Amino acid sequence: QVQLVQSGSELKKPGASVKVSCKASGYTFTSYAMNWVRQAPGQGLEWMGWINTNTGNPTYAQGFTGRFVFSLDTSVSTAYLQISSLKAEDTAVYYCARDFELRMRAAAGIYYYYYMDVWGKGTTVTVSS
């Protein structure tokens, strides 16, 4: 079955770095992009961006540029999220989520829509001195 397995919880000190992994199984990894979503304690979902698993090209949402890096290792069907110079406000659960492409034909051509159909269980990152 389609599955995204994320790495375990992390406890880091401010200023350190962390790398979260998301291993895909049950489908062809490069056929679907991967999203990353953050959820701070008691807060809502924030879309961080996505990475094209064919080209490795990332797109970052506003507020997630600079310290946040998406990467891939297609040989092991795994996506990574690296956060550098950690701050207390980075404390959150980080989810990876597969990007499903919906193609709609219209008179003007083909339109593409994307949503998150399969999610990992999340990785808790705690930043504390």
Add this chain to the structure above:
Amino acid sequence: SYELTQPPSVSVSPGQTARITCSGDALPKQYAYWYQQKPGQAPVLVIYKDSERPSGIPERFSGSSSGTTVTLTISGVQAEDEADYYCQSADSSGTYKVFGTGTKVTVL
């Protein structure tokens, strides 16, 4: 940046109907998707393309769209439906995804 607005909370008695709205300027151009999140769990997709239900999602979950507002309806609410619900869509260009502010559904 683009925002989707939801009511913070909705309370409903078992067997009644819960309606959760989500408003955003780009919703006439972009589809909406709905996710259910129970405490300590990852979100689960319950509606896609405004009103389609993924396999395995109960028929009591439905979605609709009108102008700049989309609505998730849970008919015949059950205790197990108590959760946070998030709408999700994209900006008008389709480049950036966005989540709604989230709605906590409480079953009385």
